[in-house]
Amino acid sequence: MDKPAPAKRTRIQREKRELIREAALEVFSQHGFRGSTIDQIAEAAGMSKPNLLYYFKNKEEIFATLIRRLLETWLAPLKEMDEAGDPRTEIRSYIRRKIEMARDYPRESRLFANEILQGAPRILPMLEGELKALVDEKATVIAHWMHAGKLKKADPYHFIFAIWATTQHYADFDVQVRAVLGPVRGGEGRFEDAARFLEGLFLE
Amino acid sequence: MDKPAPAKRTRIQREKRELIREAALEVFSQHGFRGSTIDQIAEAAGMSKPNLLYYFKNKEEIFATLIRRLLETWLAPLKEMDEAGDPRTEIRSYIRRKIEMARDYPRESRLFANEILQGAPRILPMLEGELKALVDEKATVIAHWMHAGKLKKADPYHFIFAIWATTQHYADFDVQVRAVLGPVRGGEGRFEDAARFLEGLFLE
DNA sequence: TTAACGTTTGTCCAAACGGTCAAAATTTGC
DNA sequence: GCAAATTTTGACCGTTTGGACAAACGTTAA
Known part of the structure; x- marks a missing residue:
């Protein structure tokens, strides 16, 4: 019962x-x-x-379980970034994974974007806790890489933000991207084009 | 009456x-x-x-007048990009203007993001018309600049997307940015930091 | 077979919502 | 000062929505 x-x-x-x-x-x-x-x-x-x-x-609970699961998926690629690996390869892989996520899981990306846009009412604690901790850690790694001359020097936090922003853009703003690119360039190849462009942008 | x-x-x-x-x-x-x-x-x-x-x-009409006005504001900075100006200065100014908009008009940015996220039901025609036309024009200008060696060669469309994504990120994902940066670095200076970082990113 | 348990459905309710309307209150132009 | 026009309000309506509930249906295992 x-x-x-x-x-x-x-x-x-x-x-x-x-x-x-x-x-x-x-x-x-x-x-x-x-x-x-x-x-x-x-x-x-x-x-x-x-x-x-x-x-x-209730409705809230459906949303909650969805968001909870989403955050795991969301943090995974960044977690995989390995301090011991080759810096440029690590960054390249990270960008690739993020672009693949934008292509293969656009719904998850939009759900996340929606939640943040509304002020993250349900996940703010996790952003300030788990996410911040992870980013702090990886930002340190990136800073070391930059200091060692393996990457162009820049603010590692804004570097991460920029990767997030540009990759997720292709999921969240997909309608706009396709509207601007038109039917030809806006086809399936747009994610591959984007990946290539972003590698060039972030790795010189 | x-x-x-x-x-x-x-x-x-x-x-x-x-x-x-x-x-x-x-x-x-x-x-x-x-x-x-x-x-x-x-x-x-x-x-x-x-x-x-x-x-x-009705509700729809309030929203409509808001969106109509918004699009003007939104296209303005890109329109100002001048083919005759110095390429690097033009790009730098564009980034600056966009970051200032993220700082001074975050509500407009979020309204726009919201509309696009939902599939742009009310402004798709304008995206495919006016916006596409403007981007086509400016992408050509940027391509010429790149061809003339004034800017690093890259896909001009994705170049524009990347500027949009990174700058608007500081308005649309503000909660997340502040959560990750923490109370110290997440203060008022974050927009200035972002601007400096982005200039470095997009202009070598 | 049957009792216990798990699943599904139709019906119902109260609150929230978008929007209307006529009447009251206020402002404006002469 | 007053009539006409404009602005504001309270009461109201139909619909949508989140959610409750009991009854019906199905499954399983002793």
Whole structure:
């Protein structure tokens, strides 16, 4: 009789919850939190609203689990940046991974952008905690690389911001990018073009 | 007895409409279109909902006038880029202007970002028309500068995208930037730091 | 077979929302 | 000073929305 509150989930619960998350990602990333309705998500997941609410307590909770998972995905590429590796190779790989994410997971990128735009009401603590700590660490690494003459000297924090901004731009502002590039240059190749351009920009 | 449909507006109408636009910018830029209510805007403007609706037919129309004005502001800095000027000076000025806009008009930037994120439902034609035309023109100018050896060679379209992305990042992702930089480096000086970094990035 | 448990649905509700309207209050032009 | 025009307000309406609930349906394992 209990709602699925504890972690002991049945097979159906695991499947349906995943189905709902997928549908919610689709809807939330297109319309934002307040712009999305439970009905829309339920329909996208192929079930009725009360049925959906059997699996998630409320709209907020669906969004919360989505954001929680998103942050993992989001921090992963930066975490992989290895102090022991070759600086230029590491930066190049990081840019590549970020551009691939913009291409393959644009919905996640937009969801994240949406949340930050609204002032990050639900993830501010994580930005000030986990994210800041990670960036502090990697900024130090980058600073060392620059000091050793392996990279052009610059502010490592703004260097990271610039990589974030430029790569995510191709997911978040995709409509604008395609509108400006037109049907020819705005085709599938645009991500490869972008990657090449960004490598040149950030690595001389 | 007529609603303010024609252009002949009274003093009060001009003042109140401006007041509403200001309030609407505040609210829309924080919550997006669907996340904002007429009541919120009315309260921010210090008037009742029916009173607000005396000046604007509906929510959509408030948003429309805001977006229309926004696009002017938005294209202005790029328009000012002068083929006859010194390339490096022109680019530097453009970056400066964009960073100043991120600092002084973050609400406009967020409103714009919000609209694009949702797929630009209301301004797609303008992106494909006016904006594309302007970028095409300026990309040609930049390409000439690069060809003449005045700037490092790169794809001029992605060059422009990168300037947009990095500068607007400081308005749209301000919360994140401040969270990561912390209270010390995240103070007022962050825009100046950003400007210096970006000049270095884009001009060698 | 059947009892217990898990899942799904139809119905319903209260609050929030966009927007209308007529009447009251105020301002303006003569 | 007054009539006409403009501005403001309170009350109201239909719709959408998030969410509750009990009843019905399905599954599983003793």
